[in-house]
Amino acid sequence: MMAEEARTLTIEITRFDPDRDEVPKTQEYEIQVQDDWKVLDAINYIKDEVDPSLSHRWSCRMAVCGSCGMMLNGEPKLTCKTALSDYDSKLKIEPLANFPIVRDLVVDMDGFMEKFRKVKPWIVRAKERAEDMENLSEKGTFSQSPAQLASFKQFSMCINCLLCYAACPVIANEPEFIGPAAIALGHRYNLDTRDEGDGQRNAIFRGEGTVFSCSFANECSEVCPKNVDPAAAVNQAKLGAVVDWAKGLILPRGGA
Amino acid sequence: MVQSSRHDIVIVGGGAAGLRAAIQAAEANPDASVALVSKVYPMRSHTVSAEGGAAAIAREDDSLELHGFDTVKGSDFLGDQDVIQYFVEDAPRELALLENWGCPWSRNDDGSVSTRAFGGMTTKRTWYATDKVGFHMLHSLFQHSMRFPNIVRYDEFFVTKLLVEDGVCQGVAALEIRTGEFHAILGRAVILATGGAGKIFPFTTNGTIKTGDGMALAYRAGVPLKDMEFVQYHPTGLPGTGILITEAARGEGGYLRNNKDERFLVEYDYGVGDKAELGPRDMVSRAIIQEFEAGRGFENRYGNYCAVDLRHLGEEHIDAKLPFVRELARTYIGVDPVHEYIPIRPVVHYMMGGVDTDITAATPLPGLYAAGEVACGSLNGANRLGSNSLTECLVFGAVAGRNAMDFARGSADGDQARLVAQAEEEAARVEALRGNGKGSEQISSLRVEMNSALEAGCGVYREQGTMAVAADATRSIRQRAADLHLKDTSKVFNTEVISALELLNMVELAEALAVSALHRKESRGAHTCRDYPTRDDQNFLYHTLAHRTEDGPRLDRKDVNLGHWEPQERKY
Numbered sequence: 001m002m003a004e005e006a007r008t009l010t011i012e013i014t015r016f017d018p019d020r021d022e023v024p025k026t027q028e029y030e031i032q033v034q035d036d037w038k039v040l041d042a043i044n045y046i047k048d049e050v051d052p053s054l055s056h057r058w059s060c061r062m063a064v065c066g067s068c069g070m071m072l073n074g075e076p077k078l079t080c081k082t083a084l085s086d087y088d089s090k091l092k093i094e095p096l097a098n099f100p101i102v103r104d105l106v107v108d109m110d111g112f113m114e115k116f117r118k119v120k121p122w123i124v125r126a127k128e129r130a131e132d133m134e135n136l137s138e139k140g141t142f143s144q145s146p147a148q149l150a151s152f153k154q155f156s157m158c159i160n161c162l163l164c165y166a167a168c169p170v171i172a173n174e175p176e177f178i179g180p181a182a183i184a185l186g187h188r189y190n191l192d193t194r195d196e197g198d199g200q201r202n203a204i205f206r207g208e209g210t211v212f213s214c215s216f217a218n219e220c221s222e223v224c225p226k227n228v229d230p231a232a233a234v235n236q237a238k239l240g241a242v243v244d245w246a247k248g249l250i251l252p253r254g255g256a
Numbered sequence: 257m258v259q260s261s262r263h264d265i266v267i268v269g270g271g272a273a274g275l276r277a278a279i280q281a282a283e284a285n286p287d288a289s290v291a292l293v294s295k296v297y298p299m300r301s302h303t304v305s306a307e308g309g310a311a312a313i314a315r316e317d318d319s320l321e322l323h324g325f326d327t328v329k330g331s332d333f334l335g336d337q338d339v340i341q342y343f344v345e346d347a348p349r350e351l352a353l354l355e356n357w358g359c360p361w362s363r364n365d366d367g368s369v370s371t372r373a374f375g376g377m378t379t380k381r382t383w384y385a386t387d388k389v390g391f392h393m394l395h396s397l398f399q400h401s402m403r404f405p406n407i408v409r410y411d412e413f414f415v416t417k418l419l420v421e422d423g424v425c426q427g428v429a430a431l432e433i434r435t436g437e438f439h440a441i442l443g444r445a446v447i448l449a450t451g452g453a454g455k456i457f458p459f460t461t462n463g464t465i466k467t468g469d470g471m472a473l474a475y476r477a478g479v480p481l482k483d484m485e486f487v488q489y490h491p492t493g494l495p496g497t498g499i500l501i502t503e504a505a506r507g508e509g510g511y512l513r514n515n516k517d518e519r520f521l522v523e524y525d526y527g528v529g530d531k532a533e534l535g536p537r538d539m540v541s542r543a544i545i546q547e548f549e550a551g552r553g554f555e556n557r558y559g560n561y562c563a564v565d566l567r568h569l570g571e572e573h574i575d576a577k578l579p580f581v582r583e584l585a586r587t588y589i590g591v592d593p594v595h596e597y598i599p600i601r602p603v604v605h606y607m608m609g610g611v612d613t614d615i616t617a618a619t620p621l622p623g624l625y626a627a628g629e630v631a632c633g634s635l636n637g638a639n640r641l642g643s644n645s646l647t648e649c650l651v652f653g654a655v656a657g658r659n660a661m662d663f664a665r666g667s668a669d670g671d672q673a674r675l676v677a678q679a680e681e682e683a684a685r686v687e688a689l690r691g692n693g694k695g696s697e698q699i700s701s702l703r704v705e706m707n708s709a710l711e712a713g714c715g716v717y718r719e720q721g722t723m724a725v726a727a728d729a730t731r732s733i734r735q736r737a738a739d740l741h742l743k744d745t746s747k748v749f750n751t752e753v754i755s756a757l758e759l760l761n762m763v764e765l766a767e768a769l770a771v772s773a774l775h776r777k778e779s780r781g782a783h784t785c786r787d788y789p790t791r792d793d794q795n796f797l798y799h800t801l802a803h804r805t806e807d808g809p810r811l812d813r814k815d816v817n818l819g820h821w822e823p824q825e826r827k828y
Contacts, residue, residue: 062305145365
């Protein structure tokens with residue numbers, strides 16, 4: 001299953017300390033790597049044993065916390081999920097593209113957090129819970145069939161790792177674009193039978209810099225480590241936003 | 257220059273317990289300001305890695321009495337029975353609330369929430385969302401929390417000290433990781449919800465952030481740590497990485513096998529009876545070690561292992577109920593459980609011990625509360641049942657949020673100048689550490705020494721001799737940690753100084769753990785001494801309290817709250 005072999009690998013890593021550097025530079029590290037290491041193991045080895053000033057984010061090392069996304073030879077990847085053996089001779093590690101660099105491999109994700117909140121990523125109900133009890137079972141839960149659950153489940157699997165933002169050609173040119181993960185999340189709630197907030201979210205989706213800015217590149221779905229398929233969510237959200245708008249035109253409105 | 261801000265309450269930690277506390281406090285008090293301080297963005301919190309489920313009675317064949325007794329028996333009668341009774345009663349309501357907030361619980365065909373079997377539980381009472389329950393709970397809570405404008409988040413702020421004035425906890429001193437600036441985040445009550453401390457051990461399911469920061473904060477502020485000797489080894493971690501293979505793999509019908517292809521929990525008497533693979537974690541972990549000792553383990557470069565066998569479940573069932581197990585096994589050990597055994601060995605998973613709290617989530621320090629794994633209430637006693645801890649985060653997170661807010665409402669703002677002065681001192685201490693360029697101890701090597709000392713002395717099986725060695729070693733390591741050598745002088749996102757602060761926290765806990773373990777001359781739950789192989793209610797039916805002193809922990813005891821269930825022999 002696993003051979004006990006080590007080999008030497010040269011890894012290029014982006015270094016940037018805003019206190020000292022005007023622009024990011026590259027530093028090379030030549031290290032012995034184990035055959036069963038992930039890329040993250042190599043970065044941690046450098047941090048622990050070679051250069052403690054290297055800064056990066058990580059935590060769960062099992063591809064679910066979403067902290068350790070970086071560019072590996074130009075492609076956005078989770079470093080804890082990517083085998084080092086995928087890289088024979090050269091590995092270049094850079095911070096995620098399309099985000100400002102805070103330091104070394106750490107990017108500024110506050111902009112993402114704001115976009116994320118904009119889609120109202122929570123269950124919206126017309127009534128307060130106390131007045132909503134008739135819609136709940138005696139145990140206090142909503143009924144939801146396995147099929148209804150399946151309709152949105154895939155879009156609830158996003159770990160917010162930001163790889164899709166790093167891959168998105170629209171974000172690269174239009175940083176204000178709300179982006180694949182945020183749209184997928186908003187769409188996830190629109191599809192949830194427990195939610196009544198789709199009208200509000202569709203109004204957001206009809207605004208500037210959201211679903212209609214997407215150029216169908218599909219890069220987001222290709223890099224997603226959790227098969228969320230945000231491109232599908234964006235396309236479905238576009239349709240939802242249009243249908244909702246058309247309904248508004250057709251239905252009689254007060255004063256009309 | 258320390259920046260200061262004022263809130264009604266300050267919550268440290270943004271996992272399930274911290275978020276639940278924040279939502280409780282913010283929803284009931286729209287005019288109040290709730291600070292949520294975390295060293296990572298909340299969705300990175302380690303709750304995210306929990307897999308199997310959350311317990312609360314849901315079926316006709318279940319009852320509060322059964323869930324309560326299972327928990328007490330699982331705890332080897334060290335759990336506090338008032339806490340357990342409150343927990344089982346409130347659990348169904350909390351999980352239903354989470355359902356209302358969007359958690360995608362797996363469903364039965366009739367639209368009700370589905371439940372699965374779990375270790376030590378009499379019937380199916382573990383709610384689940386496939387095998388990514390912690391992930392879905394955390395994201396549901398975090399997303400729901402965003403609707404409350406009065407929850408003020410401090411993301412990537414590392415708390416280094418509790419600010420205590422006039423005997424009351426009134427805020428925290430925190431390092432803003434991105435800027436290196438210090439903050440005094442003040443409130444009239446503080447809740448610790450920072451999780452456990454698995455990273456004091458070398459081989460753990462825990463993520464790298466699980467460094468016991470909240471336990472160390474409380475310990476330094478004079479609050480005792482309770483029952484630190486009780487460390488849960490989960491039976492099934494992947495060799496090498498320690499990545500968790502959930503107990504739900506067995507709950508869904510998986511077997512444990514040895515190198516003779518035997519279901520050893522059925523073939524040999526390990527005290528788990530008919531429960532077999534669904535015995536409680538302490539007993540199953542001991543059984544695996546005994547299989548190794550009997551020469552019935554497999555072996556690879558990481559040593560002995562046994563196997564989880566899911567093959568008979570079939571691909572469809574595995575993909576429907578255990579998709580994450582399949583993904584983890586393929587990615588991290590290169591096996592497909594549809595066709596192959598998953599190698600596993602016992603792995604440090606959870607701290608039953610923690611900050612001494614009572615049924616109100618209050619610590620002995622006025623104004624300080626704690627909930628979740630950082631706290632010891634004590635729901636879990638000497639051994640936690642799988643799937644009780646996610647529910648515990650919700651039940652006692654809510655309790656902490658409610659009671660901390662009540663405490664804050666009844667208190668006046670403290671002396672801001674004195675509190676900020678404390679934070680200034682703290683800023684100077686950390687400033688002196690950052691890139692100090694002196695000192696003779698390397699962070700990573702001292703961490704390895706601490707890890708090795710605990711693994712050698714405080715593993716699944718313990719002996720007086722090896723625990724004594726661990727107690728001495730951890731004391732020496734704590735003392736040497738005062739002499740760390742740091743090289744990175746930058747203020748911006750300096751993760752070396754964070755690693756140093758985390759290590760300084762961990763060495764305190766390692767020593768408290770080893771000293772607490774050495775003193776308990778009996779075998780109870782997860783604390784198994786070869787020299788004292790039986791439980792001794794006569795002499796040890798009490799909680800261990802460890803108080804911090806400069807010379808090491810001073811031990812004390814606290815009564816167990818009995819009353820409803822009589823201690824009896826723990827046999828399944």
